[in-house]
Amino acid sequence: METNVSSNGNGGGSYRFRRIPRHSLAHLKLDPLLDENLEQWPHLNELVQCYRSDWVKDDNKYGHYEPISPVSFQNQIFEGPDTDIETEMQLSSARQIKAEDATDDDVPSSSGRQFTNSDITKHFGQSPLPAYEPAFDWGNERSMIFGQRIPETPTTQHGSGLKISVKVLSLSFQAGLFEPFYGTICIYNRERREKLSEDFYFSVLPSEMQDAKEPSEPRGIFYLDAPSASICLLIQLEKPATEEGGVTPSVYSRKDPVHLSERERQKLQVWSRIMPYRESFAWAIVPLFDNSIGAASGGSASPSSPLAPSMSGSSSHEGVFEPIAKITSDGKLGYSSGSSVIVEISNLNKVKESYTEESLQDPKRKVHKPVKGVLKLEIEKHQTVQTELETLSESGSVTNDSLDPRDPMSDMMFPKSPGNGLDGSQSSNSKWISSDGKDVSGNGSNNRGNQDFYADDFQAFDFRTTMRNEPFSQLFHCLYVYPLTVSLSRKRNLFVRVELRKDDAEARRQPLEVLYLRERGSSLQKYSHTQVAVGARVACYHDEIKVSLPAVWTPLHHLLFTFYHVDLQTKLEAPKPVVIGYAALPLSTHAQLRSEISLPIMKELLPHYLQDSGKERLDYVEDGKSIFKLRLRLCSSLYPINERIRDFFLEYDRHTLRTSPPWGSELLEAINSLKNVDSTALLQFLHPILNMLLHLIGNGGETLQVAAFRAMVNILTRVQQESVDDAERNRYLVNYVDYVFDDFGGRQPPVYPGLSTVWGSLARSKVSLYLDKFSGVCQSVLHDCKLIFLQIICDHDLFVEMPGRDPSDRNYLSSVLIQELFLTLDHDDLSQRAKAARTLVVLLCKHEFDARYQKPEDKLYIAQLYFPLIGQILDEMPVFYNLNAAEKREVLIIILQIIRNLDDASIVKAWQQSVARTRLFFKLMEECLVLFEHRKPADGMLIGSSSRNPVGDGPTSPKYSEKLSPAINNYLSEASRQEVRPHGTPDNGYLWQRVNSQLSSPSQPYSLREALAQAQSSRIGASAQALRESLHPILRQKLELWEENLSAAVSLQVLEISEKFSVMAASHSIATDYGKLDCLSSIIMSFFSRNQPLAFWKAFLPVFNHVFDLHGATLMARENDRFLKQVAFHLLRLAVFRNDNIRKRAVVGLQILVRSSFYFMQTARLRVMLTITLSELMSDMQVTQMKSDGTLEESGEARRLRNSLEEMADEVKSSDLLKECGLPENSLSVTPENFEANLWSWSEVKSLSSSLLLALDASLEHALLASVMSMDRYAAAESFYKLAMAFAPVPDLHIMWLLHLCDAHQEMQSWAEAAQCAVAVAGVVMQAIVARNDGVWSKDHVTALRKICPMVSSEITSEASAAEVEGYGASKLTVDSAVKYLQLANKLFSQAELYHFCASILELVIPVYKSRRAYGQLAKCHTLLTNIYESILEQESSPIPFTDATYYRVGFYGEKFGKLDRKEYVYREPRDVRLGDIMEKLSHIYESRMDGNHTLHIIPDSRQVKADELQPGVCYLQITAVDPVMEDEDLGSRRERIFSLSTGTVRARVFDRFLFDTPFTKNGKTQGGLEDQWKRRTVLQTEGSFPALVNRLLVIKCESLEFSPVENAIGMIETRTAALRNELEEPRSSEGDQLPRLQSLQRILQGSVAVQVNSGVLSVCTAFLSGEPATRLRSQELQQLIAALLEFMAVCKRAIRVHFRLIGEEDQDFHTQLVNGFQSLTAELSHYIPAILSEL
DSSP: OOOOTTTTSSOOGGGSEEEEOOOOSSOOOOOHHHHHOGGGOHHHHHHHHHHHSOEEEETTTTOOOOBOOOOOOOOOOBOOTTOOHHHHHHHHHHHHHHHTOOOGGGSOOSSSSOOOOGGGGGSSSOOHHHHHSTTOOHHHHHHTSTTOOOOOOOOOTTSSSEEEEEEEEEEEETTOOOSOEEEEEEEEETTTTEEOBOOEEEEEOOGGGOOTTOOOOOEEEEEESSOOTTEEEEEEEEEEOOOTTSOOGGGGTOSSSOSOOHHHHHHHHHHHHHOOOEEEEEEEEEESSOTTHHHHOOSOOOTTSTTOOOTTTOOOOSOTTHHHHTOTTTEEEEEOSTTEEEEEEOOEEEOOSOOOHHHHTOTTOOOOOEESEEEEEEEEEEOOHHHHHHHHHHHTTOOGGGOOTTSHHHHHHSOSSTTTTSOTTOOTTOOOBOOOOOOBOTTSSBTTTTOOSOTTOEEOOBGGGGTSSSOOOSOOEEEEEEEEEEEEEEEEEEEEEEEEESOOSOTTOOOOSOBOOSSTTOOOBSOEEOOOEEEEEEEEOOOOEEEEOOSSOOTTOEEEEEEEEEOOSOSSSSOOEEEEEEEEEEHHHHTTOOSEEEEOOBSSOOTTOSSHHHHTTOOBGGGGOOOEEEEEEEEESSSOSSHHHHHHHHHHHHHHTTOSOTTOHHHHHHHHHGGGSOHHHHHHTHHHHHHHHHHHHHHSOHHHHHHHHHHHHHHHHHHHHTOTTOOSSOHHHHHHHHHHTOOGGGSSOOSSHHHHHHHHHHHHHHHHHHHHHTOSSOOHHHHHHHHHHHHHHHTSGGGSOOBTBOTTSOOHHHHHHHHHHHHHHTSSOHHHHHHHHHHHHHHHHHHHTBGGGOSHHHHHHHHHHHTHHHHHHHHTHHHHHTSOHHHHHHHHHHHHHHHHHOOHHHHTHHHHSOHHHHHHHHHHHHHHHHHTOOOOGGGOOBTTOOTTSOTTOOOSSOOSOSSSOHHHHHHHHHHHHSOOOTTSOOTTSOSOSSOOTTTSOTTSSSHHHHHHHHHHHHSTTOBHHHHHHHSOHHHHHHHHHHHHHHHHHHHHHHHHHHHHHHHHHHTTOSOSOTTTOHHHHHHHHHHHHSOOBHHHHHHHHHHHHHHHHHHHHHHTSGGGHHHHHHHHHHHHHHTTOSSHHHHHHHHHHHHHHHHHHHHHSOHHHHHHHHHHHHHHHHHHSOOEEEOTTSOEEEOHHHHHHHHHHHHHTOHHHHHHHHHHTTOOTTTTTSOOTTOOSOOOOHHHHHHHHHHHHHHHHHHHHHHHGGGTTTTOHHHHHHHHHHHHHHTTTSHHHHHHHHHHHHHHHHHTTOHHHHHHHHHHHHHHHHHHHHHTTOSSOOHHHHHHHHHHOTTSOSOOOSHHHHTOBTTBSGGGOOHHHHHHHHHHHHHHHHHTTOHHHHHHHHHHHHHHHHHHTOHHHHHHHHHHHHHHHHHHHHHHHOSSOOOSEEEEEEEEESGGGGGGTTEEEEEEEETTOOHHHHHHHHHHHHHTTOOTTOEEEEEOSOSOOOGGGSOTTEEEEEEEEEEEOOTTOOTTOOSOOOGGGGTTSOOOOOEEEEEEEEEEESSSOSOOOGGGEEEEEEEEEEEEEESOSSSEEEEEEEEEEEEOHHHHHHHHHHHHHHHHHHHHHOOOSSGGGHHHHHHHHHHHHHHHHSOOTTSHHHHHHHHHTSHHHHHHSOHHHHHHHHHHHHHHHHHHHHHHHHHHHHOOGGGHHHHHHHHHHHHHHHHHHHHHOTHHHHHO
16 A cells, blocks of 8 residues: 555554655756746746655545554354363463473464553453454455545656665785776666666775775665566776886786786886876676576566565576576675675676677677686665565565575575576686675665665666656756767877867857766766777777756757877876867757767867857868767756657747747647657656646636647546556556645645645535435446445545534535445345445444544544444334345444444434334344354355345355455455465465465465365355365464454444443333333343353353343243243253353353342242253253263263252352352342342252252153163153152143153053052142132142042142243143043043042042033933942952052162162052062063173062172062051051951052061071961051052161060961951841851861861960970960960850851761861860860
8 A cells, every 4th residue: 555654553643744755866956047046947947846846645635544453363262062162272272381382383373463452341342343354454445446546656766676786895806906996887788788777986996095084885776677687787897097018907817927026016006196097997797687587577576585586476486596696607696694695706808909888799709818806796686665665564574584494485595505596507716605795684675774775875877767658756957978989090099078068159168067077976077088098099988978967058058079199108297188189069959869979070179169150160180070979868857858848848938938929829839739749758748748738727818728728638648548557547647636636734835726725625515416416226327336436435534524523513425325325225236235235344444443543532433423324224124134144244243333332322312212113223133143143164054045146146256254254255265375475474464474384285385275265166056164174274263263253242242232221221211112121131032042152151141140130020020931931941051061161150140040039020930930941951951971881871961950050059159159250249149129128048049959950860860761761660650750740840841741650650551550640630730720719629629639649739839820931831720631630540540440549539520510510421420430339349248358459578789779779669569460470570670780790689588688798799689578557457466467357348548558477486497386486577668658650669667576486376376266256247238148258257167177287276285385385485475375275266166156057958068077176176275275175
């Protein structure tokens, strides 16, 4: 962007106007007379004005931009549930620091310097704009606007190309240096054989002649357009003219003796002091560039390699140094640091006879002995003035030591070996030498920076200046005179003196002091003379004599040449020259000629020697032949060579000074003939000619005005057409207009005061006129023009008129712009829509990144300027919705940027108009979150697949990113296309640091990637993902960094806006739905449901807390249930995250919800919500994970959720946790407004937490069982049961799991358990109905239901109503559903044959039908009841007592059982399951769980197990049949239990106690007689009663009693007695019951009185009453035993009598047996109890 001094980012308004000084090479003094009074020559006045006044450049004229340093981006961390990138990054950075090898080179810089913005504190994050437009390049954006003005710098003479300085370091001869040598150096084109610059003079003095005070030799500065092989340095040496008979120049080239003798030295020294004249001595040509360059490069050389072609232009990479290295065989080359090169020239060609420059090129030229000497030069390449600043900014930080030797650039800079730069044909005397050279700073010029040149440096005039097609920009007015040859008839020592005379009136007249001397610093002289041509018949000269010309010539101004002969030997005094003749050359006739001129030589001067009349009297040498040849070169920006221009100037003067007749016909002619002037001449004098024409237009008569105007149009058209660089506008014209029409902001008087004011008012007023005329929708082409016009105008500096004006007085242009752009967005033309969106983004970027607008008040002003746009979008939302995603993103970024910088007073206006409009505003905010959400690149969308793309309209550049600005895609394509830049920075200073050599192979830096990228972009369907893959890793990393930051910045910006909204809503100052605050709730939902970065969550929590502080009552209200449920869900989801920062914030979020619930809703409702959401989360979440051995274990997610739920209720850690999350420590305990008491309660939080943990554990256990579910039905049922209990707070979930459980039982045919599930479900429904007072049932009914299923809760709470959450709730709990489940229970109980339960259930159904008068249903119910009662009767009258189930105690011992280890359960099994069956079933289930290290054993007996004494590695099961215990049973009775005894009455078969008896001996024997046999009775109590919801219940209590052998015996006898008595005394309803009674009586008698040894009663007597055992019994026990035996015998006797009454014929034999048995038993017993005989 040109040399914009002010773009150094320091805001410098003071730099707006830049003075561009003129480089007037010849600090010309015009004639003193003229200098004071140019008025008499108006055209000269105009010219001098043009060149002398500095250009003043208004840098801001076409828009001004002072970029601030780019924002630096941090990596944003987007965590998933299972990632913890944050910690990984911290660890890796810690590792890097440890290793201390993180060099800058490896770190991809994210755009550099720190962002230092003072007001960043009030924002949550960085502005989204820099991340959206991270490589904003204003220059580039502007250049893409068709018709946009680009600032131009007035071209100066050093405007372009190369600048080379040459310094003579030394001259040395093998012979030695004892006389002074002089020389000239110029730039010479070998091919065209022409000098390109004036001569630079130098001298080399012997050491004794040097003056100590003399400053060092000056440097010659030369200018070149471009490197070319034909350009070389022509060096000519001269020395004092040789003394006749003295030491000849051949001593410098003789073979031996090499050195001068002492005498020769002295002669030379003496002679050189007295000899003022010089002769030519030697010459050399040094090519500056080698041959390969000519074709390769058009550009200027790269700053870092002197004289090398520009890197970008050259394709010859073999080493840019070869050009200089190939200083043919005459050049030896050394390389010092930086850009200066030392050249040693050793082939100095000795001048034998006269030579001309042309003859140097002659192949036939005789080669003389070379001079044995070396001239040493230092040649240095400099940046030219114009590029000075650009290169500073481009490679300002490049230092040579940063070159990596592997870098392609360094190959160019350091030839690989000393030899490779030199020609194979080089002669042996060339060698590389190193020299210490000058220190050269990194930017390619030496340490003096831009003040590269000393005052005494000689800037050689570039002759091509006079031939270029460009306006002269400085004053130069010189004539170069080249005397060539004088042909005489005899040999002379001839030299020529040159002078300039005003007239020829007198021969003695003094010449003008206008000749430049060779010596530095000397003033202009009257005379100058050439070399001496020694002893030559044809004298040849190589001098260049420079004459300063007078501003105005008369026909008498002429050059006078005087020819002298000088004797080259000392006689008595120094040699005196003798005049041989004169020659004169009038300036006006010959000055502009370029060809050779031949003049005759006059013998003497007479007055008026120029006039024809005088010539006749003159006498000429050599018969008046023209024997003197010379050449002239006129270099003047005052005197046009073109005659027509001269005429115009002349007539202009006459007109202006009124010396010509007033009608000015000659002037008219002159003006008209300007159109025929050739273009070069016209361009050279363009500015003055245009100025003069403008004057004529301004104040000539009408005829002249018209002619001048036409001429001007003609000139402008021609100049524009013949533009050198094919630019859209001719830069010379642009510059001219810039300058002439500028009012310079009042800093200095305008060039044409009238013009500049008219111009200004025109520009400002006509804009509005034009736009009003075409406002609104118009034809596409016109609309396009309008957009471009607005783009250009709004880029102007005055577009944003900074504060000072009242912001309410809006800038007219901005409102037009907004209006027009909004219209365009509604346009059908896609390209125009895109352009409109782009225009605003670019404008906002320009403001945002402009160093001048960084103060908050400036940003506010700009935001207010564009704020109306948001209003327009809200008024016409369909326009927005009609845009495609890319355009929406552009518009949203603009909106966010505007709102970011607005103050609250302004932003509130967007929310004050209506509720609907406020809603729409937040819809836009939600769109922001949707469109800028950061998804991993893998989700990359297809390119060009947007439905809105017109068919076949493939993207113009590959789409690397959907989210970032479209400009980024171009930027990335460009960056991929670039070869690896040698020093990192591209023109905009943004790109990556130098690409690491490992990342790309140097041979094909990007070609493959680029090819891929282009192939991708050419196919519309190629995915952005593949394109991204094709990027260089560093670019890809950058792209991801930008996208992450964009997403983060947008989220934080929307969060900031939402926070403001929340605060304003609290003061009721805006229009919104205060009942629901739907704007807030929906935006919070959007936040939660998108992928957000860590930075966002950190900022979010304080806002979340604040919102609930302000609006808790509204947000926790029933209307917002859906919102709360989602919040709860997302907080729990985040509580699962591995990243601790996020997880902790989720915990605090939950605490904030709980706190709000204490004040604004029932905690029960929150519990319901959390339970519901937990259940939903469990279905989304991976609760288990596979271990290496194939089994499942709890997953990390579940573990983290458990931690979070525990932390939620952790009072101790709470304050630290709050502090960590950026909240005050009392956040939870502080009381909200309008509340007196503090309602926060940790105990409630703990109970909430534990109920959630219960649900988590149940879900986890259920998931862990997945693999064994089908096999271990017990565990499966239990896990369903646990889930049902855990989710009890939510009736829907509770019922759902109960029904799952019911199904599971039915599959296992556990009908009673299934029925219990149905009853439980009905219970839940009934409770809800009773709680609602629905009137059918009352609490008594619920109590009745509890008798069947004790699990039905007795509390009738409001929990069911609390559970009314969207999608869940009590509304589903109806009477009908209760009846449905009661009927199901009834059906299942019938299948289980538990009829008494059926009766109770039907009694609950009947009231419903009664209340509904459903008589048909009632009839059915009663029929069912009848059947049920009959079934009950049937069960009771059965001789075989009815059992509904069998029960087994199972003990588990062994670590492989997990939670079951060392626990005992009672299993309820179907009645046909025997002990062997259940053993087999359990073995099957648990064997499958054993691994190689564990085996399963079953303990065969029912004794107590001592778990610690068991073998490790073995798992034990102990299975024992147990009997249920009746409610009123005496467990201390020693009688044996016969179950059938207790079944007499109908009872609810609900059991929670069980017993079993175990015989044992105390003498250690495994078995003994009755006298040793003890009995242990174990009573077990279960957790809950059977039938239960599950098939097994945990044993929670176990007691045991012991009976001694005698108690056992007594008990056995009493049991039999009781059984007989029971049978005898049982009342019978009718005679028909005889048969079953007889059978049971027979059975009992047979077992009692049949006499077998050692069985029954007899064995008891034998054991206890005989001999020794009887003595051991206590007397009480003995009496009890005898009493029992007597009673037993008495009952037997009675029973036999009854038996006799009942029997028929067929049983007589059996009766006889019984009687016999009884008698013999009595006889046996009498041995032991004599009293028995009397008793019976």
